[in-house]
Amino acid sequence: MSGAHPRPTFISVILALALSAASPALARPLSTIETDGILRVGLTGDYAPFSLRDARGNIAGADVTMARALADALGVKLLIVPTTWKTLQADLQAGRYDIAMGGVSVTPDRAAIGDFSVPVMRDGxxxxxxxxxxxxxxxxxxxxxxxxxxxxxxxxxxxxxxxxxxxxxxxxxxxxxxxxxxxxxxxxxxxxxxxxxxxxxxxxxxxxxxxxxxxxxxxxHAAKAYWMSKDQPLKDAVDKWLTDCLKDGCYEAALKQAAETKTE
Structure with a gap:
């Protein structure tokens, strides 16, 4: 049976699917982001006060403010990429965006796929x-x-x-x-x-x-952080910016501004 290929067993199929589900995100490294001049941020636009899209398509919220600040810190332009909670993981793995913001909770399965920044807050x-x-x-x-x-x-x-x-x-x-x-x-x-x-x-x-x-x-109780493709220079840059920003009270200010903007 030298030319025959063994049929996959049920267990091997399940294992292959599991490995596929946990595969790391398709990384666009920081060097490429800087060369392209664009940071792509995934936001669901349905989770106030972090991000909320109105009937006219405008998006606002604390993490929209933070996304603009991060892009400025990296010296690039911001491109907001619409995503959903159902497709958040698949979109990151496919490289549709570089970093997800907007109230993402830190979980072990997400950490296996992409890097998390230092936490922005703890909630429950x-x-x-x-x-x-x-x-x-x-x-x-x-x-x-x-x-x-x-x-x-x-x-x-x-x-x-x-x-x-x-x-x-x-x-x-x-x-x-x-x-x-x-x-x-x-x-x-x-x-x-x-x-x-x-x-x-x-x-x-x-x-x-x-x-x-x-x-x-x-x-x-769980931490909330920014979830990005696995690229150590990108994580280092985000963490440095965010650590300094949090010390200056930027996130509290962004949340306060979002709370005062009653958009439905």
Missing amino acids: KRPIVRCADKDRYISVEDIDKPNVHVVVNPGGTNERFAKAHFTHAALTEHPDNRTIFQEVAEGRADVMVTDGAEVDYQSRLHPGVLCPAAVPDAFD
Whole structure:
């Protein structure tokens, strides 16, 4: 059987898929970014206060401000590349952008594919509810009941958390993170669990309607950072800029500016 090729086994196929899923991002090194004169930043545009695209297509938010500052620091122009939470990993692996910004949580599977910058903040999952219910849903156990309707946006850590912890609640996916909070505000859902920065932002955006649930602490804790293709000079340059910037309070200033800009 010298000329025959053995048929792949089920295990070998699964292993190949797993290795493909974890393959490092297609790196565009810092030298190429500088030569081209363009930094490509991936933003979902649906996650306030980090990035939010309005009906006219304009995008704003704390990490839009930070992306401009990073491009300036590198001496290049900024190109914002639209992405989604579902395609965030595939787009980085395909080299569609150089760095993802906009509230990306640090996770082990993401770290296997691309480099993370030094953290910009730490946050955690908290519930946002109608204000009348702010003392009702204060634990995972309070939410994970068959008569509780939880709404979640697909593709990111919110979906992972909801599917892992709310196995008894009625869980519904809502595809547009820009309008998902209306599901709670208008009574079609009871709870949305997302990162605290978004909970606080949406509560300010809908005063007297949506409130942070009175939880004693976030349900989990994770760092947020900028996620980039694996190129050590690029990571070093981003980390140096970001470390100096954070010392100067740039990120807090960008978040404050975003919080004062109520864009839907």
